[in-house]
Amino acid sequence: MTIPPSILIVIYGIVFIVVCAASIAFIYHWYAYGTDAKAIRKMSIAYSAIAAGLLLIAWMLLQTSLS
């Protein structure tokens, strides 16, 4: 069975879009309805940094597995 590389890129793309859309929704909700601005800012930065880091690592691993 052959796995076409385009399938992997599509899988990555779907996860990327879901993570980005959810991140925007989360951060919007925290700022809109939260009461502690300092805690919200810390959580927003930590959450975004880890999500972006994971997506970047996944992209690099995708490139490695296809090379």
Place this chain on the structure above:
Amino acid sequence: MISLAPDEHIVYTARKHPFVFFTETTFIFIFALAPLIFLLGIEGYANSQVFSGIHFIPFMWFLYTLWVSILWLIFAYIWTDYYLDVWIVTNKHLIDVNQQGLFNRKISTSRLDLIQDVTVEVPGILATMLKYGNIRMQTAGKEREFVLNSVAKPYVLKDTILKEQDSLAEKRPPFAESSPSE
């Protein structure tokens, strides 16, 4: 942010105990660690394997990273639910924000002087040791009962509400003494 009147300020903010958040997120750590053990186990065995033009081990790590991204998303979802589900005591009102999922929330507000009865329940040894419990409040308003389960330091919350209720009553001008007509 919650909008308050100009002469109103937040006195106390109560959330569920962090232990509740911890128990709700335990499965995430288990789901994140289980494939990791499997991956580390097969890494030495299949390091140089190439299937259908794809390097096996980087491919598995790629899938694992996507899996962790999804778990991280679920973690943030649970944190949002925990963080936005809150009781806010101001010097005039009690605001109950009940977050149910991301886009479903219910906000009930009661004037402190309408609160009639406050009940604290600490169920069991774990709740006693970790200092959390359930608190329910009867009011004379439309939303008759306010309930917050597994709240951290329920006695502090109860004392704060009663203290603010007392100070509100002291500030209010006394009712005019009216004698019943005979």
